[in-house]
Amino acid sequence: MIRGSRLIWLRAALACAMAFTLGCERDPTAVKAAAPSTQATDAAPSGPKPRIVQFGTETLPIDRIYHSMQGPFDRVYLDASELDWVTAARTDVVEQASQKRMGDEFFCHSQLQLPNGTRLLTMATGADDLRFPKGFAMPVSAIVEGQPEPLRGLTFLGMVLNNHEAEINKQTKVVTTLEYFKDSDFGNKPRPKKLYMTSLLMEVENLEEYKPGKDEPPISDDVTTHCALVEQPLGGKLKLHWMVPPGLQKTRKLDRNLIPIDGTVHFAWAHLHNYGVYMRLTDVTTGKVLFQADVENEPDRDQIANISQYSSEKGFRLYKDHVYEIEALYNNTTDHDVDAMAMMVLYYNPDGDLNIKYTGRQ
Numbered sequence: 001m002i003r004g005s006r007l008i009w010l011r012a013a014l015a016c017a018m019a020f021t022l023g024c025e026r027d028p029t030a031v032k033a034a035a036p037s038t039q040a041t042d043a044a045p046s047g048p049k050p051r052i053v054q055f056g057t058e059t060l061p062i063d064r065i066y067h068s069m070q071g072p073f074d075r076v077y078l079d080a081s082e083l084d085w086v087t088a089a090r091t092d093v094v095e096q097a098s099q100k101r102m103g104d105e106f107f108c109h110s111q112l113q114l115p116n117g118t119r120l121l122t123m124a125t126g127a128d129d130l131r132f133p134k135g136f137a138m139p140v141s142a143i144v145e146g147q148p149e150p151l152r153g154l155t156f157l158g159m160v161l162n163n164h165e166a167e168i169n170k171q172t173k174v175v176t177t178l179e180y181f182k183d184s185d186f187g188n189k190p191r192p193k194k195l196y197m198t199s200l201l202m203e204v205e206n207l208e209e210y211k212p213g214k215d216e217p218p219i220s221d222d223v224t225t226h227c228a229l230v231e232q233p234l235g236g237k238l239k240l241h242w243m244v245p246p247g248l249q250k251t252r253k254l255d256r257n258l259i260p261i262d263g264t265v266h267f268a269w270a271h272l273h274n275y276g277v278y279m280r281l282t283d284v285t286t287g288k289v290l291f292q293a294d295v296e297n298e299p300d301r302d303q304i305a306n307i308s309q310y311s312s313e314k315g316f317r318l319y320k321d322h323v324y325e326i327e328a329l330y331n332n333t334t335d336h337d338v339d340a341m342a343m344m345v346l347y348y349n350p351d352g353d354l355n356i357k358y359t360g361r362q
Helices: 140-145
Strands: 051-056 060-062 073-078 085-095 107-113 119-124 129-131 154-160 170-181 196-201 229-231 237-244 247-255 263-272 276-283 288-297 304-307 310-318 324-332 338-340 342-350
Touching: 051 073, 060 154, 085 107, 085 119, 107 170, 119 129, 119 196, 154 170, 263 276, 263 288, 263 304, 276 342, 288 310, 310 342, 324 338, 324 342
Parallel strands: none
Antiparallel strands: 051 170, 060 170, 073 154, 085 129, 085 170, 107 119, 107 154, 196 342, 229 237, 237 338, 247 324, 263 310, 263 342, 276 288, 276 324, 288 304
8 A cells, every 4th residue: 555645635735626526646655565454254155255455544633614625635545456356345534542433424535546537436425335236346456457557556535524513623534444355266156247337426517497397396486596616715616516505406417428338237326415305317318217315314413314325236227328317406404505516426237247448537
């Protein structure tokens, strides 16, 4: 495992302002050995036990309010040579002094990323634990090896968050645990079916005004389409990060050329901010709703507790020539504007279990 030697701050690095969607790169200056892998003890008796590896950021201070995309973060360089078949991932924010897990409200996002910007595994608020259905895995080492030689690499980025506690001074780390198999673990048994990632991002620049569909009631006065972009600390705006005024807000966006080959989605999740209600994926070509991620909030405060995921061995179909629509609903119950994002991540198995090569940012 290779680390950069410096803690990166969003305020100090404008190039990293889009870390969630673009990531940021810095050259490694020190080399540290990766933590040795272990093997889990709860695997099915009929198959090999998954191996476990854990890695984390350098120390990240949480000493004031950090809204989304404003918290300290760090990037770690990884050795992907053993990560032949990744089946599960979990990310925690850990207090350094006690080594105890902190609440989900301190976790912004984490991602495993290729040098070309492609995110292979991303976790965020409400989706910090990903587990693919039985018989499916992401072939991480093969994906890395399939890149042009100068771009063969894998990094881990972790960012913290703090929307609630102004009086706090904690030293933390973002730690991710992967479950995986080496190809040799299967011997002469069948390998898992391959899963590849594609994502859909809500972007509000030039977004058409929301209009109700033919089977929906007329839009009421309390549903607004105001989508002012969030000003970044050093200037500029992100199309995927906008403001929601008090009341309801629904946004929609069409996506084409979602995947390079027809396939089947077996795992999916969505990322929303506090006051998000749901995010929905519809195949516009067929008119069928494929997946809706619903937000579950904590009972005593405005904080996301969970966002529902999709996991199925059967899955639902995606077609390269179909048009898809994402829709996000926010309900801002405060008396002031709040910031918003909406992203959906799909893990699909291409028809024929073919290999997919990532040639650019996904």
